[in-house]
Amino acid sequence: MKAFTALVHRELIEHRGAFLLGPLLLVAVLFGATILAFTVGRVDARFSGAMLTVAPLRIYEMGFLGFGVGWSFYLMATLFFYAADGFAADKRNNAMLFWKSMPVGDFKMLLSKLTAAITLLPGTVYAVALLSGLLLYGVAYVTMLINGTGTVAALGGIAMVYLQVALAILVSFAVGLIWYLPFIALVGGLATAIGRWAIPVSLVLPAIVATLEWVTLGGLHPFTTRTWDYLSYRSTFPLIEDGYVDAWFVGTEPFNALLYATDLLNRVDWSQVGIGVVFSLAMIYLGSEYRRRSNDN
Numbered sequence: 001m002k003a004f005t006a007l008v009h010r011e012l013i014e015h016r017g018a019f020l021l022g023p024l025l026l027v028a029v030l031f032g033a034t035i036l037a038f039t040v041g042r043v044d045a046r047f048s049g050a051m052l053t054v055a056p057l058r059i060y061e062m063g064f065l066g067f068g069v070g071w072s073f074y075l076m077a078t079l080f081f082y083a084a085d086g087f088a089a090d091k092r093n094n095a096m097l098f099w100k101s102m103p104v105g106d107f108k109m110l111l112s113k114l115t116a117a118i119t120l121l122p123g124t125v126y127a128v129a130l131l132s133g134l135l136l137y138g139v140a141y142v143t144m145l146i147n148g149t150g151t152v153a154a155l156g157g158i159a160m161v162y163l164q165v166a167l168a169i170l171v172s173f174a175v176g177l178i179w180y181l182p183f184i185a186l187v188g189g190l191a192t193a194i195g196r197w198a199i200p201v202s203l204v205l206p207a208i209v210a211t212l213e214w215v216t217l218g219g220l221h222p223f224t225t226r227t228w229d230y231l232s233y234r235s236t237f238p239l240i241e242d243g244y245v246d247a248w249f250v251g252t253e254p255f256n257a258l259l260y261a262t263d264l265l266n267r268v269d270w271s272q273v274g275i276g277v278v279f280s281l282a283m284i285y286l287g288s289e290y291r292r293r294s295n296d297n
Contacts, residue, residue, distance in 0.1 A: 004112055011086060011116035012124065018078050019121045023071075023128035031135050061161050061255045064133045068169040071129040072176060078125075079117055083184050084198045086113050087191035087287065106288035110188065114284055117184055118177045126173055130166055137162055160254075167257035175264055176237060182276040182283075183235070189283035192291050206231045234276075238267040 012019070087110060137158055183202070190198035210228040219225055239245065244263035248255055 004108060004115075007109065007112035008116045008120055011113055012120050014089065015082055015086060015121065016124070018082065020124045020128070023074070023125055024131075026074075027128060027132045027135065030132070031139075034139055057157050057161050057254060060136065060158055061165060063136055064162065064165040065168070065255070067132050067136065068129060068165060068172065071125060071132070071169070072172060075122055075125045075173065076176060076180060079121070079180075079184055080187055080199060082117060082121065083113075083188040084191045084196045086117075087188040088195040088198075106292045107285055110192070110284045110288050110291070114185060114188060114280065117188075118181065122173055122177060126170060129169055133162055133166065164255050164257040168255070168260045171257070171261040171264060172239075175239075175268060178273055178276070179238065179268070180235075182279045185280035185283040189287035192287035193294075234272065238269070239264045243267065 090109075186205075187198045187202045190201055194201060206227070207222065210222040210225045210231070213219075213225040213227045214222040217225070222228060244256075244260045248260075
């Protein structure tokens with residue numbers, strides 16, 4: 001267990017640039033740009049204060065939620081590049097024999113990479129997302145103080161919004177990771193054989209399978225096959241339209257993370273999640289077998 005934990009920690013050390021340092025740099029740039037916009041007069045604090053007087057909590061909710069959506073896209077994109085890079089890194093840097101000498105099999109080695117991809121690495125991005133919300137919190141409240149609208153009640157209200165949105169982002173990250181787990185595992189499994197080319201191959205592979213179905217079973221074109229319909233459904237996040245977010249956006253009620261989480265979890269096809277977990281483990285197993293046999297040869 002200690003060896004497995006060390007392997008997971010190794011992934012964070014080796015890829016902290018993408019999952020920790022890079023996001024921190026982005027936050028620093030965005031925060032610096034915000035401060036600069038106020039100090040050089042690009043943003044009228046009086047105008048901002050007037051807006052905050054009308055709907056202070058609403059503006060902060062939408063801003064923090066927007067940050068959460070942005071960090072979600074960043075996380076998913078980075079995870080796919082991590083899978084293509086991390087699962088082939090040992091072979092690329094000639095460290096395969098060293099890691100093979102550890103009392104850990106190839107399957108457990110690759111499983112540690114997949115575990116890092118859905119736990120420790122997203123955790124660092126989530127921590128940075130919370131930091132960005134905290135900085136936005138400070139900017140909002142300082143702006144209210146400048147305009148004379150900042151009160152203890154306003155400070156507490158923004159704090160509640162922060163907690164609600166932070167919980168919503170956490171739930172979204174968790175659901176997104178388990179929903180897209182088979183895609184991450186597919187890229188990782190392919191990467192053990194073809195390295196970084198796993199990303200373009202994994203994008204072309206569904207089109208090839210859909211084309212084979214179209215050629216053998218017929219249809220108007222490859223994008224009207226059952227394979228393509230299934231992959232389109234499986235690659236779509238469960239919460240897209242006609243959900244709690246839409247109702248909240250057009251309403252006046254404050255954001256409620258529990259209602260959001262309940263709505264999102266009810267929309268998840270848990271049978272597909274189970275199939276995805278089995279598929280992911282199968283891809284990791286096949287990748288480990290290829291890794292073991294190719295290294296032995």
